[in-house]
Every structure is written in structure tokens, then in C-alpha cells.
Amino acid sequence: MTVFSKIIAGEIPCYKIAENKEFFAFLDINPLVKGHTLVIPKQETDYIFNIDDLSLGRMMIFAKNVAKAVENAVPCKKIGVAVIGLEVPHAHIHLIPLQTEADIIFSKPKLKFPDEEMKEIAAAIVAQYQA
Numbered sequence: 001m002t003v004f005s006k007i008i009a010g011e012i013p014c015y016k017i018a019e020n021k022e023f024f025a026f027l028d029i030n031p032l033v034k035g036h037t038l039v040i041p042k043q044e045t046d047y048i049f050n051i052d053d054l055s056l057g058r059m060m061i062f063a064k065n066v067a068k069a070v071e072n073a074v075p076c077k078k079i080g081v082a083v084i085g086l087e088v089p090h091a092h093i094h095l096i097p098l099q100t101e102a103d104i105i106f107s108k109p110k111l112k113f114p115d116e117e118m119k120e121i122a123a124a125i126v127a128q129y130q131a
């Protein structure tokens, strides 16, 4: 079971943003910037491009709705999208609020916000979310 499956199962806490039958979104615990969000399929698959076409399409539409909520909650120019997947073997899309191109450089040191601030960020995004 991956760490992300444990999050879906409620065995590991997370700052949840949204979920439906197939997908789940939550804040990255070590964000590149405030509002950095991850979108994952509930079905465990390591590599995103092994997901079947229709599911991948639905995952991107789910990510789009989450991205709109992040965009409305966190001051930014656009939401950047990235797939890395070298750390956690459970497919995930990174949604990253961008002010500059440098905001999406993954080799930069990650940030850590206090629990209260993460809760506030998540609540602000949740308030903007529309399925």
C-alpha cells in the first residue's frame, strides 16, 4: 500500500481538498509554494501514463476543477501542472500556483507551513471548489 493509498484510507492524515468516486486531492505536505496541491487516482497505479485513456481524461477534468479552486483561493498568475513521480510510486498530478517560472523548479528546497496555516489554505481552496 502506498503512502497515498493510506491517505485515501484515512490511515495517514492529510489536508483534504476534494474527492469523488475515482480521485482525491490534498495539499502537498512539503510544498514548493503555498497552495501546492496533489491529485491522485484512488486506484493504485505507479506511472500516470499506464492509466487507461478514459480514466486519465476524467482525472484531468477532476484536476481542472481543483486547479480552478486553487487559482481562486491563492494569489497567482496561473496554475502550473507537473508530473514527477520519482518519490511516491502512486500516480499524482502536482498543481502549483505560479507567480514566476521559478515556482515550479522541483530541485529547489521545499517549504513547510505550520499546521494552522495548512488548514487555512485547505479551507480557502475547499470553499472555492465546485465539482
Ligand code: AMP
Residues within 6 Å of the ligand: 003, 012, 014, 027, 028, 029, 030, 031, 038, 083, 084, 085, 086, 087, 088, 089
Ligand atoms: P514525486 O513523487 O517526486 O512527484 O513527489 C512526491 C510528492 O509527494 C512530494 O512533493 C512530497 O512532498 C509529497 N508527499 C509525500 N508524502 C506526502 C504526504 N504524506 N502528504 C502530502 N504530500 C506528500
